[in-house]
């Protein structure tokens with residue numbers, strides 16, 4: 001379904017069956033993780049939510065799919081869910097799960113970006129079509145295939161990082177991602193948090 005203005009595409013998607021897609025020109029309450037805001041003026045971004053079956057590594061699979069749709073060699077992945085273009089954030093993935101389905105939200109800046117962020121300058125409907133195809137492909141792939149592709153597209157692995165968790169932070173080398181998509185920093189698995197590339 002297509003809408004001019006919504007609170008968040010995630011809110012509409014939640015009530016729809018698996019297989020549904022919600023796309024909007026504008027969100028009045030677009031969100032990121034941990035109640036953060038996702039900003040974009042009307043008509044400047046791809047804002048879409050896919051209703052999918054539950055999948056433990058959907059966030060990584062969706063990141064891979066989005067990077068492939070944007071163009072290989074153009075967009076890279078920053079753990080856990082950022083799409084990076086030339087050092088700036090160009091998009092993000094937000095997965096919200098219910099017991100029976102997963103709502104996979106993807107936002108990609110096209111003609112506008114906040115200060116310090118990036119934009120892709122591609123046609124929205126063409127990008128959506130590529131994204132549907134890549135999402136279908138990567139949500140049907142095995143976990144090993146997703147993890148291998150995520151590693152290849154990663155902008156985080158091999159770097160020195162600071163991971164901010166609630167109240168604390170750790171620093172070290174981002175060595176790998178584990179089987180559930182956790183980031184391994186100096187041998188320690190990190191399951192959530194915000195990463196700063198040092």
Ligand code: BT5
Pocket residue numbers: 007008009010027029030031032033034036037038039040046047048049081082089090091092093094105106107108109113114117118
């Ligand atoms: C994300 O969260 O990166 C996930 C964003 C998902 C957005 C899509 S749009 C369609 C669907 N409907 C929704 O309501 N959401 C999804 P997170 O990693 O928490 O990053 C949020 C942070 O990114 C904010 O706190 C800002 O610092 C920054 N930010 C906000 N808007 C941005 C933008 N347009 N481009 C780049 N960075 C942005």
